[in-house]
Amino acid sequence: MSSTPHPDLAENGHVDFQAVQATDQFQGLRRTHRSFVFPWTVVFIVWYFLYVILAAYAPGFMSIKVIGNINLGLLIGLLQFVSTFVITGLYVAFANRKLDPQATAIREELEALDPSIASQSLSGSGEPTDGGQK
Amino acid sequence: MNVLSLPTPVLAATAEGTNVGEPWLNMLIFGLFVAVTLIIVLRASKNTKTAADYYAGGRSFSGTQNGTAIAGDYLSAASFLGIVGAIAINGYDGFLYSIGFLVAWLVALLLVAELLRNTGKFTMADVLSFRLRQRPVRIAAALATLMVCLFYLLAQMAGAGALVSLLLGIDSRAGQSVVIAIVGALMILYVLIGGMKGTTWVQIIKACLLIAGTFVMTIWVLALFGFNLSALLGAAVDTAGGNEALLNPGLQYGISEITKLDFLSLGLALVLGTAGLPHVLMRFYTVPTAKEARKSVVWAIVLIGAFYLFTLVLGYGAGALIGPERIESAPGGVNSAAPLLAFELGGPLLLGLISAVAFATILAVVAGLTITAAASFAHDIFANVIAKGKTSPEKEVKIARRTVVVIGVLAIVGGIGAQGQNVAFLVALAFAVAASANLPTILYSLFWKGFTTQGALWSMYGGLGAAIVLIAFSPVVSGTDTSMIVGADFAWFPLKNPGIVSIPLAFLLGFLGSKLDRRTEDRSKQAEMEVRSLTGAGAEKAVDH
Numbered sequence: 157m158s159s160t161p162h163p164d165l166a167e168n169g170h171v172d173f174q175a176v177q178a179t180d181q182f183q184g185l186r187r188t189h190r191s192f193v194f195p196w197t198v199v200f201i202v203w204y205f206l207y208v209i210l211a212a213y214a215p216g217f218m219s220i221k222v223i224g225n226i227n228l229g230l231l232i233g234l235l236q237f238v239s240t241f242v243i244t245g246l247y248v249a250f251a252n253r254k255l256d257p258q259a260t261a262i263r264e265e266l267e268a269l270d271p272s273i274a275s276q277s278l279s280g281s282g283e284p285t286d287g288g289q290k
Numbered sequence: 291m292n293v294l295s296l297p298t299p300v301l302a303a304t305a306e307g308t309n310v311g312e313p314w315l316n317m318l319i320f321g322l323f324v325a326v327t328l329i330i331v332l333r334a335s336k337n338t339k340t341a342a343d344y345y346a347g348g349r350s351f352s353g354t355q356n357g358t359a360i361a362g363d364y365l366s367a368a369s370f371l372g373i374v375g376a377i378a379i380n381g382y383d384g385f386l387y388s389i390g391f392l393v394a395w396l397v398a399l400l401l402v403a404e405l406l407r408n409t410g411k412f413t414m415a416d417v418l419s420f421r422l423r424q425r426p427v428r429i430a431a432a433l434a435t436l437m438v439c440l441f442y443l444l445a446q447m448a449g450a451g452a453l454v455s456l457l458l459g460i461d462s463r464a465g466q467s468v469v470i471a472i473v474g475a476l477m478i479l480y481v482l483i484g485g486m487k488g489t490t491w492v493q494i495i496k497a498c499l500l501i502a503g504t505f506v507m508t509i510w511v512l513a514l515f516g517f518n519l520s521a522l523l524g525a526a527v528d529t530a531g532g533n534e535a536l537l538n539p540g541l542q543y544g545i546s547e548i549t550k551l552d553f554l555s556l557g558l559a560l561v562l563g564t565a566g567l568p569h570v571l572m573r574f575y576t577v578p579t580a581k582e583a584r585k586s587v588v589w590a591i592v593l594i595g596a597f598y599l600f601t602l603v604l605g606y607g608a609g610a611l612i613g614p615e616r617i618e619s620a621p622g623g624v625n626s627a628a629p630l631l632a633f634e635l636g637g638p639l640l641l642g643l644i645s646a647v648a649f650a651t652i653l654a655v656v657a658g659l660t661i662t663a664a665a666s667f668a669h670d671i672f673a674n675v676i677a678k679g680k681t682s683p684e685k686e687v688k689i690a691r692r693t694v695v696v697i698g699v700l701a702i703v704g705g706i707g708a709q710g711q712n713v714a715f716l717v718a719l720a721f722a723v724a725a726s727a728n729l730p731t732i733l734y735s736l737f738w739k740g741f742t743t744q745g746a747l748w749s750m751y752g753g754l755g756a757a758i759v760l761i762a763f764s765p766v767v768s769g770t771d772t773s774m775i776v777g778a779d780f781a782w783f784p785l786k787n788p789g790i791v792s793i794p795l796a797f798l799l800g801f802l803g804s805k806l807d808r809r810t811e812d813r814s815k816q817a818e819m820e821v822r823s824l825t826g827a828g829a830e831k832a833v834d835h
């Protein structure tokens with residue numbers, strides 16, 4: 157990933173975001189991001205609702221004792237904690253290794269192209285952004 | 291959501307008869323906490339000059355600090371007292387809340403926190419209106435923000451009156467009203483002087499106190515049972531007269547098909563509500579970069595996860611050492627489990643400390659809600675809608691400060707009025723509104739190119755309206771002995787939590803509204819939002835002083 161500014165990404169000194177969005181580099185970042193967060197969201201949502209549904213509709217199963225007074229319900233509940241911590245860890249490792257370098261490369265390129273990028277329309281500045289006239 | 295509540299009438303029945311602790315000692319510890327935090331807020335306020343200072347603490351907090359503050363913002367007194375009590379009484383079913391509240395953070399971590407940090411400035415509406423038509427979307431988002439904050443605030447204020455009355459032995463309605471007014475006045479002072487920086491420090495201190503306090507109690511309880519969880523569970527069953535059901539799901543929610551469905555509905559609202567809570571979202575703007583926002587969530591997940599594990603031990607500990615019968619007959623009912631356990635373990639001093647922690651908790655949560663509501667009014671409604679952006683940041687902050695006073699007074703009046711009300715109702719509404727009105731629009735605008743203004747408006751107003759209407763006609767408001775309005779019965783919606791209907795409805799409306807929209811949105815704004823959200827290009831950095 158080169159960080160040489162591409163002149164075609166800027167128009168009158170301002171970044172052309174549609175052109176940036178269309179670059180392979182950005183599409184790669186978008187794909188990388190979504191390929192992690194979407195599947196893992198499905199995983200934890202399904203796993204969470206599996207737990208909720210088991211607790212509501214299969215109390216007999218959840219009441220099976222495993223070790224002493226500790227039953228399956230408690231173990232699966234504690235596993236929800238474990239899975240939350242594990243997914244958090246996986247995401248952080250992934251983001252540090254895969255997302256950050258790609259995002260930083262593009263960001264630096266854009267900020268080099270247009271140093272005023274921050275003062276532009278980062279929403280809330282009150283400028284008319286009435287879409288829909290297109 | 292009932293577990294979040296402090297049923298005021300029960301709590302208001304005061305401390306007489308149980309003589310839990312020494313009111314003067316509790317008061318002394320409260321006073322000490324207030325004095326220390328006030329000094330810190332005053333020091334923090336010295337550098338508060340610009341709008342970014344006031345709303346976002348100059349974006350100068352580290353991820354670790356912000357994560358701690360998020361935990362401080364999120365773990366309300368009601369969730370501390372409520373969950374411990376629910377586990378002590380209803381056993382396993384109480385544990386389910388903890389899990390929902392924790393897993394919900396994965397939504398924030400994976401889908402929302404970083405993208406939001408990169409795209410907005412101060413408020414949730416900044417993100418939602420980024421690529422849609424500013425005015426209508428901003429108004430809707432600000433309205434949803436204000437609604438969530440107000441319901442949450444009223445619940446906390448009413449809870450504060452009830453809690454403090456229990457711990458200080460003030461049982462008259464007038465006395466409780468004075469307590470609510472004092473809590474409100476303190477909170478106004480903190481937020482007025484300290485802005486987001488002061489608020490953040492109050493939350494950090496509170497989180498440390500709360501987690502340290504519960505950690506000590508957890509180790510204490512475990513030590514009594516030889517660090518054997520199974521022995522602790524067995525003792526809880528024995529104290530409850532051999533009621534094995536305490537360890538199994540279903541004691542509270544397994545009664546009928548309706549209660550089971552209610553549980554699913556609650557589960558849905560819990561897991562999707564968190565990432566739509568405006569006061570949680572606003573915290574992400576207090577850090578300089580998306581990477582720090584990520585660190586904040588990670589740290590928050592660690593602290594919140596640890597805390598909920600502690601509550602499991604404390605809940606069964608209270609069940610084992612005190613027993614459900616004694617807890618339920620105590621003045622605070624279910625919510626007295628944690629204070630009673632503290633008294634049982636460490637006498638009046640530990641009780642005083644734990645009570646001060648609970649009080650600190652209310653102050654911190656209330657302050658966070660107030661600044662969020664004030665920012666939303668000043669930044670979204672005043673600066674962008676009324677003044678159409680033709681205003682100075684100084685003016686905006688001035689308006690925000692005035693709004694703090696107005697909201698503080700409203701919260702005091704509302705809190706006094708809400709005494710004796712079922713506060714679960716208010717918190718349930720806040721979570722359901724957050725999950726229905728806010729989350730669909732947040733996710734759609736971050737991830738779906740085809741999302742339009744009409745979709746956002748349908749989803750936000752539809753979700754907001756459905757949640758409020760369904761709650762108004764639910765058993766929470768009328769039709770049962772524990773309803774808000776006793777004696778009336780106009781409930782036609784059987785569930786206490788509207789989430790299972792209102793959340794999917796809001797997602798559906800967002801989809802249909804966009805598909806049926808004849809106007810198209812500005813493609814370049816969509817491109818800009820996507821590029822900015824993923825790369826962080828141009829996101830505001832920390833303010834140097």
